[in-house]
Amino acid sequence: MTDLIxxxxxxxxxxxxQNASQAFYRLLAALLICAALTLLSDSFLSLGNILNVLRQxxxxxxxxxxxxxxxxxxxxxxxxxxxxxxSACLAGTVIHxxxxxxxxxxxxxxxxxxxxxxxxxxxxxxxxxxxxxTYGMLWVLNGVTYWYMAGETVHGFPAGFRQIGxxxxxxxxxxxxxxxxxxxxxxxxxxRTIWGQEIYAIGAxxxxxRLSGIPVTRRLLLVYTVSGTMAGIASIIFLAxxxxxxxxxxxxxxxxxxxxxxxxxxxxxxxxxxxxxxxxGASILTLVLxxxxxxSISANWQPLVTGIIVIVAVWLDMKTRRSAQ
Amino acid sequence: xxxxxxxxxxxxxxxxPGVAIVLVLLIGLFGAIAPGFLSAANLANVLVQxxxxxxxxxxxxxxxxxxxxDLSMGAVLTLTSLCVAxxxxxxxxxxxxxxxxxxxxxxxxxxxxxLVAIVGIPPFVATLATLGIAQGLSLIMSDGxxxxxxxxxxxxxxxxxVLSVPxxxxxxLASYGVFHGLLYHTRFGTYVFALGGxxxxxxxxxxxxxxxxxxxxxxxGTMVGVAGLLMTARMNSGHPTAGLGLEFDAIAAVAVGGxxxxxxxxxxxxxxxxxxxxxVLRNGLNLVSLPSSIQxxxxxxxxxxxxxxxxxxxxx
Amino acid sequence: xxxxxxxCLALSFLITAASTQARADNETIAVxxxxxxNPFFQTVRVGADNMAKALNAKILHYIPTKPDSIPxxxxxxxxxxxKKPSAIVFTPVDYKAMVPGVEKxxxxxxxxxxxxxxxxxxxxxSFVGADDYSLGLETGRFLLKAxxxxxNVVIIEGVKGSLTNVDRVRGFNDALKETPGxxxxxxxxxxxxxLQALQVMENLMQSNxxxxxxxxxxxxMAIGAIEALxxxxxxxxxxxINGTKEAVDAIKxxxxxxxxxxxxxxxxxxxxMMAIRTLxxxxxxxxxxxxxxxxxxxxxxxFDISLEQRTCPTFEDASKLGAK
Numbered sequence: 034m035t036d037l038i039x040x041x042x043x044x045x046x047x048x049x050x051q052n053a054s055q056a057f058y059r060l061l062a063a064l065l066i067c068a069a070l071t072l073l074s075d076s077f078l079s080l081g082n083i084l085n086v087l088r089q090x091x092x093x094x095x096x097x098x099x100x101x102x103x104x105x106x107x108x109x110x111x112x113x114x115x116x117x118x119x120s121a122c123l124a125g126t127v128i129h130x131x132x133x134x135x136x137x138x139x140x141x142x143x144x145x146x147x148x149x150x151x152x153x154x155x156x157x158x159x160x161x162x163x164x165x166x167t168y169g170m171l172w173v174l175n176g177v178t179y180w181y182m183a184g185e186t187v188h189g190f191p192a193g194f195r196q197i198g199x200x201x202x203x204x205x206x207x208x209x210x211x212x213x214x215x216x217x218x219x220x221x222x223x224x225r226t227i228w229g230q231e232i233y234a235i236g237a238x239x240x241x242x243r244l245s246g247i248p249v250t251r252r253l254l255l256v257y258t259v260s261g262t263m264a265g266i267a268s269i270i271f272l273a274x275x276x277x278x279x280x281x282x283x284x285x286x287x288x289x290x291x292x293x294x295x296x297x298x299x300x301x302x303x304x305x306x307x308x309x310x311x312x313x314g315a316s317i318l319t320l321v322l323x324x325x326x327x328x329s330i331s332a333n334w335q336p337l338v339t340g341i342i343v344i345v346a347v348w349l350d351m352k353t354r355r356s357a358q
Numbered sequence: 359x360x361x362x363x364x365x366x367x368x369x370x371x372x373x374x375p376g377v378a379i380v381l382v383l384l385i386g387l388f389g390a391i392a393p394g395f396l397s398a399a400n401l402a403n404v405l406v407q408x409x410x411x412x413x414x415x416x417x418x419x420x421x422x423x424x425x426x427x428d429l430s431m432g433a434v435l436t437l438t439s440l441c442v443a444x445x446x447x448x449x450x451x452x453x454x455x456x457x458x459x460x461x462x463x464x465x466x467x468x469x470x471x472x473l474v475a476i477v478g479i480p481p482f483v484a485t486l487a488t489l490g491i492a493q494g495l496s497l498i499m500s501d502g503x504x505x506x507x508x509x510x511x512x513x514x515x516x517x518x519x520v521l522s523v524p525x526x527x528x529x530x531l532a533s534y535g536v537f538h539g540l541l542y543h544t545r546f547g548t549y550v551f552a553l554g555g556x557x558x559x560x561x562x563x564x565x566x567x568x569x570x571x572x573x574x575x576x577x578x579g580t581m582v583g584v585a586g587l588l589m590t591a592r593m594n595s596g597h598p599t600a601g602l603g604l605e606f607d608a609i610a611a612v613a614v615g616g617x618x619x620x621x622x623x624x625x626x627x628x629x630x631x632x633x634x635x636x637x638v639l640r641n642g643l644n645l646v647s648l649p650s651s652i653q654x655x656x657x658x659x660x661x662x663x664x665x666x667x668x669x670x671x672x673x674x
Numbered sequence: 675x676x677x678x679x680x681x682c683l684a685l686s687f688l689i690t691a692a693s694t695q696a697r698a699d700n701e702t703i704a705v706x707x708x709x710x711x712n713p714f715f716q717t718v719r720v721g722a723d724n725m726a727k728a729l730n731a732k733i734l735h736y737i738p739t740k741p742d743s744i745p746x747x748x749x750x751x752x753x754x755x756x757k758k759p760s761a762i763v764f765t766p767v768d769y770k771a772m773v774p775g776v777e778k779x780x781x782x783x784x785x786x787x788x789x790x791x792x793x794x795x796x797x798x799x800s801f802v803g804a805d806d807y808s809l810g811l812e813t814g815r816f817l818l819k820a821x822x823x824x825x826n827v828v829i830i831e832g833v834k835g836s837l838t839n840v841d842r843v844r845g846f847n848d849a850l851k852e853t854p855g856x857x858x859x860x861x862x863x864x865x866x867x868x869l870q871a872l873q874v875m876e877n878l879m880q881s882n883x884x885x886x887x888x889x890x891x892x893x894x895m896a897i898g899a900i901e902a903l904x905x906x907x908x909x910x911x912x913x914x915i916n917g918t919k920e921a922v923d924a925i926k927x928x929x930x931x932x933x934x935x936x937x938x939x940x941x942x943x944x945x946x947m948m949a950i951r952t953l954x955x956x957x958x959x960x961x962x963x964x965x966x967x968x969x970x971x972x973x974x975x976x977f978d979i980s981l982e983q984r985t986c987p988t989f990e991d992a993s994k995l996g997a998k
Contacts, residue, residue: 076881085876092869111606161665165613168606169661175739176655184716188897188920199905206905275868276901277920279894281711281741285867288486295483302480326877332863333502333834337494343487347479393757400756407749502834504770506794513774593744593771598835600744600771640739640746644753650710650737657739 058353059298059313062346066320074327082323084206090319091208092267092274094312096286097293098219099149099263101311102256104294105223106236107303108163110152110257113264113290115174118283120145120268122178125187125278134194141272142265148174149261153254171287178280188277198273208270212312215266219308232256236303292339293318296346317342375616376667377628380660381635388642395645402524408637409526410435410592413585414608415615415629416537417578422612423624424553424574426474426481431582431608433492434466435601438586440496442512443505443596452511455590460583466492467579471572489605496598505596516591526588533581534630541626550574551624611636614664635660701731701760701953703946706750708767709741712866713918714892714938715765718790720981721942722763728986729950734759742767751775755782761949762786763942769837770794785952789945790938791837800948804936804964806838809915810845810891812966813934815852817887817913820931824855825886828878830899832866832891839866842891842915859885864895871895875902888912893921893933900929917969922977925969935967935977943986951989962992 070077096113103110120141128137148170155166200207223229231252235242243249267286272278297314299306321338324330388395414431421428438459446455466488473484518525541547549570552560560567590596613619614635615628639660643653705722707715719735726733736754738746747767754762755778762784766772769791776796779786788798817827829846832839843861850858859882864871871890879885879902888903888910890896896914903910914921917935924930941964948958969977 074881079880082877082880085880089873089876155662155666159662159666161662162613162619164619165610165661165665168610169658169665172658172661172739173655174658176651176653176658179654179710180649180651182711184710184713184719186713186894186918186920189923199901271869274901274905275872275898277868277897279711279713279868281709282869284741285869292486295486300480301482322873323877323880326862326874327881329860329862332865333497334494336490336497340487340490340494343483343490344473344479347483347487348477351478397756400753403752403756407752410745497834500835504768504835506770506773516774589745592748592774594774595771597744597768597771599742603740603743604745640749641753644736644750645757647734647757650735650739654710654739 058349059296059310059317059346062349063313063317063320066317066324070320070324070327074324077324077327082327084209086316086319086323087209087212088206089323090312090315091212092270093286093289093293093315093318094212095215095263095267095270096290097297097311097315098215098308099260100290101219101294101297101299101306101308102223102232103163103260104236104299104301105232105303105306106253106256107239107301108156108253108256109291109301110149110167110260111164111287111291112148112152112167112170112174113260114283114285114287115171115178116145116148116261116264116283117268117271117286118278118280119148119174119178119181120265121272121278121282122182122187122280124265124268125190125272128190128194128272129187132191134191137190137194137272138269141269142262145265145268146258146262149258149264150254152261153257156257157250157253175280175283178283182280184280186277186279190272190276195273195276198270198275208274211266211270215263216308216312223308228252228255233304236305238304289318290315292343296343298350314346317346375625375628375631376664377615377631377635379667380614380664381631381638384635384638384642388638388645392642392645395642400641400645402527404634404637404641405530406524406526407641408633409530410585410588411604411607411611411637412530412630412633413533413581413588414604415611415633416533416626417574417581418605418608419612419615419617419624419626419629420537420541420550420574421481421578422609422617422619423550424571425619426571426575427485427609428470428575428578429482429485429605430466430470430488430492431578432601432604432606433489433496434463434579434582435586435589435604436598437466437492437496437499438463438583439589439593439600440500440505440586440596440598442587442590443508444499446512446590447505447508450509452509452515452587455508455512456584456587459586460580463579463581463583463586464576465579467576467582468572470579471575474575475568475571493602500596500598502598504598506594508590508594508596512587512591513594514591516588529584529588533584534626538626541624546570546573554624607636608633610661614661616668632664635664701950702734703731703761703763703949704734704736704754704757704759705763705942705946706736706747707765708738708747710737711741713920714916714936717918717938717981718765718942718945721939721944721984721986722946723942724982724984725943725946725986726950729947731760731946731950733946738767744768744771747772748775751778755779755784758782759784760953763945763949764788764793764798765790766793785949787945787949787952789941799952800945800958800960800962802941802944802948802962802964804941805966806841807845807848809934809936809966810842811849812845813913813915813932813968814846814849814889816932816968816970817889817911818849818853818856820911821856821887823853826857826859826882826884827887827889828859828875828882828885829861830871830874830888830890830895831861831863832895834863834865839891846889846891856887864890864898866892866895868894868898871898872902875899876906879903879906879908885910890914892916893918893930896921896930896933897924900924917967917977919981922969922974925971925974926978928971932968932970935969937964937967939981939984940964940987944992947986947989947992959992 124137124141127140293314297310441458442455445458611632615632617624773795788801893914893916911931915934921933
């Protein structure tokens with residue numbers, strides 16, 4: 034037994050190096066797509082377009098980075114998209130009525146976080162499998178958002194607030210800075226803190242984690258709350274970028290976020306994956322859409338191409354993982 | 359010392375699955391407050407509406423029992439439904455339409471099984487990818503348009519009745535019968551239980567878990583092909599987004615019905631009760647005409663409550 | 675304009691008074707719309723509510739819980755047929771796939787009025803809608819005229835295969851054909867979604883250094899495109915379609931050039947009116963196609979009031995519209 038615990042608790046080194054080589058291969062895949070697009074389209078390889086891709090990837094990344102932590106614990110959060118919609122609608126209304134972007138941002142983060150906490154509560158205290166608990170939550174959130182918005186749009190925010198989404202600082206879009214900041218914080222948290230390591234351990238073997246004294250319930254609550262809060266952050270970026278929100282904005286956000294996590298190399302069985310990998314995953318998905326727009330390929334092909342890329346990415350991932358072992 | 363009646367009641371409560379309690383409560387509630395809910399026509403209505411989802415949820419139960427998942431079902435349903443429309447339009451034959459749909463469905467099921475069992479991609483990822491492929495094929499084949507003008511023989515399948523029992527209900531019952539027989543009365547069924555709970559035992563018995571797993575997914579795809587015929591018959595047309603998202607409804611029904619995501623604990627009848635519970639909820643709310651947003655929220659609440667009841671009792 | 679408004683109001687009062695006298699029997703009208711999220715259908719619902727209130731009838735709304743879900747709208751029809759409302763006002767989520775549903779309503783002998791998207795089959799007592807083609811054509815023409823008949827434009831399309839999108843884009847393209855000086859650079863779908871339109875626009879700006887005009891098939895996409903242009907510090911004239919509150923605000927502030935008024939409010943009003951008139955044995959108009967109005971900075975004022983305060987058109991107004 035003690036061996037088992039040791040094994041579970043000592044992965045930091047091996048996971049780190051293994052994850053690093055994983056991330057390397059994924060980066061390579063992204064670069065290959067870039068090279069192909071450069072050959073196919075003149076306008077692809079310009080600073081403008083690369084910043085463009087990063088800015089578009091940021092929204093998926095914010096949602097997917099929190100989701101990565103949930104997936105690390107062998108859980109899943111299907112309610113992230115619906116959470117973004119509710120948080121954005123409430124935050125937007127608060128900004129409108131109080132005129133204070135700060136209060137609006139706070140609202141978005143708190144709503145997102147509370148929803149995440151409730152998910153965590155259902156998973157830990159009520160012991161409902163995360164897949165089903167968060168699917169139920171998705172419907173509940175949609176119901177609340179539909180009722181609250183009643184088919185209206187909330188729109189038109191102060192210019193200062195909108196800088197968060199569409200502004201530039203020293204020539205780079207503001208969301209790109211935020212992306213880099215959260216990428217750094219997320220990676221450091223997951224890889225370099227005890228809490229982060231405990232999250233990996235819970236995903237790798239929950240029983241061993243509990244036996245070795247890790248407060249599993251509290252860590253799980255933390256993870257779901259963080260995922261919800263990241264959805265809240267995404268909702269703020271969404272509001273600032275689109276200058277408006279309506280009840281249906283979440284529909285199209287959840288599956289791409291999950292796909293980004295999986296293309297990024299995380300395993301749904303927990304314990305494997307990195308925030309950086311998720312960032313690459315989000316970038317690959319965005320690159321595909323960007324490339325298809327630049328090449329004027331009909332949108333009918335987009336789901337098909339995305340599906341094939343998911344398979345190829347995960348298959349490559351498994352190949353490299355096997356050869357690494 | 360509590361008396362025997364109370365104890366037996368507690369035991370009954372503990373043994374009754376959450377989904378049955380929820381279903382009885384829903385029927386009682388809507389029977390009392392929704393006019394017309396308990397009429398034979400309306401109850402038949404609920405069952406007919408539940409058929410297509412039942413046909414997805416039955417094989418989904420088997421797949422989930424093997425600790426798998428099939429996210430591609432809704433998209434493959436859409437694709438097979440389009441196949442029925444296109445082929446029957448071209449050949450004027452419902453049977454050929456069904457044949458094409460079953461082939462395409464079985465092919466997707468086999469590919470899913472192959473990706474999961476042989477390539478070794480986790481089921482969630484593999485079927486998420488085939489979801490995209492099936493959806494893409496639907497859009498490309500139809501160019502985003504509905505396919506109409508299909509022969510009446512297709513549509514009649516949905517609206518016909520035998521001895522005044524609507525054909526969809528018969529198909530639903532037959533599907534349940536087949537799956538019940540398959541799971542509880544054949545060796546294959548025993549193996550399916552073992553696939554989830556005890557894969558090593560299968561290997562010791564000299565059986566190939568790989569082939570069994572592929573078979574489970576292929577059966578799923580085949581059922582989706584048959585459901586595609588019903589879907590087209592229901593709409594009298596093929597539509598490139600008609601079935602999207604139904605896989606989550608099916609998964610929710612399986613979970614609500616008491617099948618566990620771990621260790622091969624499956625309950626086939628529970629799945630059907632889960633499908634019907636969601637159908638009753640939607641139908642009843644339509645009849646009492648509450649705001650639609652409440653309907654959205656209550657679907658989520660039903661899923662959470664049913665699973666909470668199950669978890670609650672398994673601990674007590 | 676104001677004069678017409680007061681007149682409308684007076685007339686509707688007259689009609690209300692007359693019809694309440696004739697019969698006031700609280701009919702229930704089931705109104706089917708496509709989803710709970712698109713502001714357009716909210717204007718339809720409010721229009722129907724207003725008219726029903728004026729005519730002393732009761733409205734029940736049926737909306738799929740999953741936006742635009744075909745199986746769910748079919749189920750809702752089956753449920754509603756059990757409940758037997760006096761009449762139905764119906765927007766099909768898909769104009770072809772919902773035909774079996776309409777036939778079920780016909781079989782149950784419930785009178786049904788078709789609004790917004792014209793159903794490909796089934797029997798209706800009346801159709802009320804706007805002409806998407808001429809809406810696309812007129813709004814497109816307005817943009818091309820504002821461009822002075824030259825320059826580069828892009829089209830952002832809605833959901834492929836949807837009736838509204840096919841006709842609106844055909845209208846845009848025909849307007850472009852009349853103006854050979856304007857070059858169409860690309861026509862890409864944004865699926866009626868704001869975020870997708872924003873990203874499509876950002877991507878198109880990468881491959882096209884000069885875009886002078888954007889023709890978007892709805893307002894949400896038009897405004898998404900404007901945000902993309904703002905973000906890149908570029909300028910172009912943008913038009914949308916639907917005449918939503920948001921679009922009117924954007925026209926007022928000069929960001930949006932124009933929006934074609936799809937007039938969901940009038941569609942809801944007249945749909946409910948025709949249904950109620952059928953029940954009361956009053957004459958109905960079998961087809962009303964609302965004339966295209968392009969909302970611009972010149973004429974936005976009447977659209978700049980909240981929905982609840984708007985007045986439904988009268989039967990006389992409708993008769994004029996009905997005359998083709």
